[in-house]
Amino acid sequence: MAVRILTLVGSLRSGSHNRRLAEAAVQIAPENVEISVFEGLGTVPFYNEDIDAEGTVPAEAAKLREAAAQADALLLVSPEYNGTIPAVLKNAIDWLSRPYGAGALSGMPVAVVGTAFGQYGGVWAQDEARKAVRIAGGVPAEDLTLSIPGSVVRFAELHPVDDPEVTEKLTGVIEGLAARTAATV
Numbered sequence: 001m002a003v004r005i006l007t008l009v010g011s012l013r014s015g016s017h018n019r020r021l022a023e024a025a026v027q028i029a030p031e032n033v034e035i036s037v038f039e040g041l042g043t044v045p046f047y048n049e050d051i052d053a054e055g056t057v058p059a060e061a062a063k064l065r066e067a068a069a070q071a072d073a074l075l076l077v078s079p080e081y082n083g084t085i086p087a088v089l090k091n092a093i094d095w096l097s098r099p100y101g102a103g104a105l106s107g108m109p110v111a112v113v114g115t116a117f118g119q120y121g122g123v124w125a126q127d128e129a130r131k132a133v134r135i136a137g138g139v140p141a142e143d144l145t146l147s148i149p150g151s152v153v154r155f156a157e158l159h160p161v162d163d164p165e166v167t168e169k170l171t172g173v174i175e176g177l178a179a180r181t182a183a184t185v
Protein backbone atom coordinates (compact mmCIF):
# COMPACT_ATOMS: atom_id res chain seq x y z
CA MET A 1 0.00 0.00 0.00
CA ALA A 2 1.24 3.48 -0.81
CA VAL A 3 2.47 5.78 1.92
CA ARG A 4 0.14 8.78 2.11
CA ILE A 5 1.75 12.10 2.91
CA LEU A 6 -0.43 15.16 3.51
CA THR A 7 1.16 18.53 2.85
CA LEU A 8 0.19 21.71 4.68
CA VAL A 9 1.41 24.95 3.12
CA GLY A 10 2.08 27.88 5.44
CA SER A 11 1.51 30.59 2.83
CA LEU A 12 -1.92 31.42 1.43
CA ARG A 13 -0.91 33.67 -1.44
CA SER A 14 -1.55 32.44 -4.95
CA GLY A 15 2.03 33.00 -6.12
CA SER A 16 3.54 31.34 -3.05
CA HIS A 17 6.96 29.81 -3.56
CA ASN A 18 6.20 27.38 -0.77
CA ARG A 19 3.05 26.25 -2.53
CA ARG A 20 5.20 25.63 -5.60
CA LEU A 21 7.63 23.69 -3.44
CA ALA A 22 4.70 21.59 -2.27
CA GLU A 23 3.67 21.09 -5.91
CA ALA A 24 7.19 19.93 -6.63
CA ALA A 25 6.90 17.38 -3.83
CA VAL A 26 3.69 16.04 -5.38
CA GLN A 27 5.35 15.76 -8.78
CA ILE A 28 8.56 14.06 -7.65
CA ALA A 29 6.99 11.68 -5.14
CA PRO A 30 8.64 8.29 -5.54
CA GLU A 31 6.62 5.25 -6.53
CA ASN A 32 4.45 4.05 -3.67
CA VAL A 33 4.34 7.46 -2.05
CA GLU A 34 1.22 9.59 -2.60
CA ILE A 35 1.50 13.24 -1.70
CA SER A 36 -1.47 15.56 -1.57
CA VAL A 37 -1.74 19.25 -0.68
CA PHE A 38 -4.49 20.24 1.74
CA GLU A 39 -6.69 22.91 0.19
CA GLY A 40 -8.57 25.33 2.38
CA LEU A 41 -6.22 26.04 5.29
CA GLY A 42 -7.12 29.72 4.98
CA THR A 43 -10.76 29.05 5.76
CA VAL A 44 -10.13 26.98 8.89
CA PRO A 45 -11.35 29.22 11.74
CA PHE A 46 -8.98 30.18 14.52
CA TYR A 47 -8.83 27.43 17.09
CA ASN A 48 -11.32 28.01 19.87
CA GLU A 49 -12.14 25.46 22.56
CA ASP A 50 -15.72 26.74 22.67
CA ILE A 51 -16.40 25.44 19.17
CA ASP A 52 -14.23 22.32 19.47
CA ALA A 53 -17.05 20.21 20.83
CA GLU A 54 -19.22 17.47 19.36
CA GLY A 55 -21.58 18.97 16.84
CA THR A 56 -19.91 22.38 16.70
CA VAL A 57 -16.55 21.70 15.04
CA PRO A 58 -16.44 23.89 11.91
CA ALA A 59 -16.61 21.94 8.65
CA GLU A 60 -13.19 23.14 7.43
CA ALA A 61 -11.53 22.11 10.70
CA ALA A 62 -13.23 18.73 10.54
CA LYS A 63 -12.05 18.36 6.94
CA LEU A 64 -8.49 19.10 8.03
CA ARG A 65 -8.67 16.54 10.84
CA GLU A 66 -10.13 13.94 8.51
CA ALA A 67 -7.42 14.51 5.88
CA ALA A 68 -4.69 14.21 8.52
CA ALA A 69 -6.29 11.11 10.01
CA GLN A 70 -6.12 9.43 6.61
CA ALA A 71 -2.45 10.29 6.13
CA ASP A 72 0.57 8.32 7.31
CA ALA A 73 2.76 11.40 7.64
CA LEU A 74 2.67 15.17 7.34
CA LEU A 75 4.95 17.41 5.29
CA LEU A 76 4.85 21.05 6.40
CA VAL A 77 6.01 23.47 3.71
CA SER A 78 6.30 26.97 5.05
CA PRO A 79 7.95 30.37 4.87
CA GLU A 80 9.07 32.24 7.97
CA TYR A 81 7.00 35.20 9.12
CA ASN A 82 8.71 37.52 11.57
CA GLY A 83 11.01 34.82 12.83
CA THR A 84 8.41 32.14 13.38
CA ILE A 85 5.69 30.11 11.63
CA PRO A 86 2.77 31.82 9.90
CA ALA A 87 -0.42 31.86 11.98
CA VAL A 88 -2.26 29.70 9.45
CA LEU A 89 0.15 26.83 10.04
CA LYS A 90 0.10 27.20 13.83
CA ASN A 91 -3.69 27.18 13.68
CA ALA A 92 -3.64 23.90 11.77
CA ILE A 93 -1.25 22.36 14.31
CA ASP A 94 -3.56 23.50 17.13
CA TRP A 95 -6.63 21.87 15.54
CA LEU A 96 -4.67 18.67 14.89
CA SER A 97 -3.41 18.59 18.49
CA ARG A 98 -6.88 18.01 19.93
CA PRO A 99 -8.63 16.03 21.38
CA TYR A 100 -5.75 16.10 23.86
CA GLY A 101 -3.68 12.94 23.54
CA ALA A 102 -5.78 11.66 20.63
CA GLY A 103 -5.45 14.35 17.95
CA ALA A 104 -4.57 13.43 14.38
CA LEU A 105 -0.99 14.49 15.08
CA SER A 106 -0.55 11.89 17.81
CA GLY A 107 2.40 9.71 16.87
CA MET A 108 2.46 11.12 13.35
CA PRO A 109 5.85 11.51 11.61
CA VAL A 110 6.26 15.10 10.42
CA ALA A 111 8.92 16.72 8.26
CA VAL A 112 9.26 20.48 7.87
CA VAL A 113 10.70 22.15 4.77
CA GLY A 114 10.37 25.53 3.17
CA THR A 115 11.77 28.56 1.50
CA ALA A 116 12.00 32.09 2.86
CA PHE A 117 13.61 35.29 1.70
CA GLY A 118 16.16 35.55 4.49
CA GLN A 119 19.65 34.13 4.27
CA TYR A 120 18.82 31.13 6.49
CA GLY A 121 15.74 30.09 4.54
CA GLY A 122 13.38 30.16 7.49
CA VAL A 123 15.19 27.90 9.95
CA TRP A 124 13.64 29.67 12.95
CA ALA A 125 10.17 28.94 11.61
CA GLN A 126 11.12 25.34 10.95
CA ASP A 127 12.51 24.92 14.48
CA GLU A 128 9.32 26.41 15.91
CA ALA A 129 7.14 24.19 13.73
CA ARG A 130 8.97 21.08 14.96
CA LYS A 131 8.67 22.30 18.55
CA ALA A 132 4.90 22.81 18.24
CA VAL A 133 4.48 19.45 16.49
CA ARG A 134 6.43 17.69 19.24
CA ILE A 135 4.38 19.29 22.01
CA ALA A 136 1.21 18.44 20.05
CA GLY A 137 2.14 14.76 20.15
CA GLY A 138 3.64 14.40 16.69
CA VAL A 139 7.06 13.00 15.88
CA PRO A 140 9.10 15.65 14.07
CA ALA A 141 11.88 14.34 11.85
CA GLU A 142 14.72 16.49 13.19
CA ASP A 143 17.21 15.26 10.60
CA LEU A 144 15.01 15.68 7.51
CA THR A 145 15.49 19.34 6.72
CA LEU A 146 15.40 21.62 3.71
CA SER A 147 15.51 25.40 4.15
CA ILE A 148 16.03 27.35 0.96
CA PRO A 149 17.10 30.99 1.31
CA GLY A 150 16.37 33.85 -1.09
CA SER A 151 12.93 32.54 -2.10
CA VAL A 152 11.84 35.63 -3.97
CA VAL A 153 14.98 35.77 -6.09
CA ARG A 154 15.76 32.09 -6.52
CA PHE A 155 12.27 31.16 -7.64
CA ALA A 156 11.40 34.38 -9.47
CA GLU A 157 11.57 32.61 -12.82
CA LEU A 158 12.29 29.04 -11.78
CA HIS A 159 9.72 26.57 -10.48
CA PRO A 160 11.26 24.49 -7.67
CA VAL A 161 10.54 21.31 -9.62
CA ASP A 162 12.99 22.54 -12.27
CA ASP A 163 15.73 23.18 -9.69
CA PRO A 164 17.84 20.00 -9.48
CA GLU A 165 19.40 20.87 -6.12
CA VAL A 166 15.94 21.36 -4.63
CA THR A 167 14.43 18.21 -6.10
CA GLU A 168 17.37 16.07 -4.97
CA LYS A 169 17.12 17.30 -1.38
CA LEU A 170 13.33 17.21 -1.36
CA THR A 171 13.38 13.62 -2.61
CA GLY A 172 15.63 12.74 0.33
CA VAL A 173 13.17 14.32 2.77
CA ILE A 174 10.20 12.52 1.21
CA GLU A 175 11.95 9.14 1.19
CA GLY A 176 13.14 9.63 4.76
CA LEU A 177 9.66 10.62 5.91
CA ALA A 178 8.02 7.69 4.13
CA ALA A 179 10.52 5.31 5.74
CA ARG A 180 9.39 6.55 9.16
CA THR A 181 5.79 5.52 8.66
CA ALA A 182 4.23 2.23 9.56
CA ALA A 183 3.09 1.76 5.95
CA THR A 184 5.23 -0.36 3.64
CA VAL A 185 7.09 1.53 0.94
Ligand SMILES: Cc1cc2nc3c(=O)[nH]c(=O)nc-3n(C[C@H](O)[C@H](O)[C@H](O)COP(=O)(O)O)c2cc1C
Nearest residue numbers: 011016017018019079080081082083116117118151
Ligand atom coordinates in the same frame (compact mmCIF):
# COMPACT_ATOMS: atom_id res chain seq x y z
C1 LIG B 1 4.60 39.08 7.16
C2 LIG B 1 5.91 38.61 6.61
C3 LIG B 1 6.96 38.36 7.46
C4 LIG B 1 8.17 37.86 6.95
N1 LIG B 1 9.18 37.55 7.83
C5 LIG B 1 10.29 36.90 7.36
C6 LIG B 1 11.25 36.39 8.27
O1 LIG B 1 11.16 36.52 9.48
N2 LIG B 1 12.31 35.71 7.74
C7 LIG B 1 12.47 35.53 6.39
O2 LIG B 1 13.44 34.90 5.97
N3 LIG B 1 11.56 36.03 5.52
C8 LIG B 1 10.48 36.69 5.96
N4 LIG B 1 9.52 37.15 5.08
C9 LIG B 1 9.73 36.96 3.63
C10 LIG B 1 9.21 35.61 3.21
O3 LIG B 1 10.09 34.61 3.65
C11 LIG B 1 9.12 35.51 1.68
O4 LIG B 1 8.31 36.54 1.19
C12 LIG B 1 8.57 34.17 1.25
O5 LIG B 1 8.80 33.99 -0.13
C13 LIG B 1 7.08 34.04 1.54
O6 LIG B 1 6.63 32.76 1.23
P1 LIG B 1 5.70 32.45 -0.03
O7 LIG B 1 6.51 32.84 -1.26
O8 LIG B 1 5.46 30.99 0.02
O9 LIG B 1 4.46 33.26 0.12
C14 LIG B 1 8.32 37.66 5.56
C15 LIG B 1 7.25 37.95 4.70
C16 LIG B 1 6.05 38.40 5.21
C17 LIG B 1 4.89 38.66 4.26
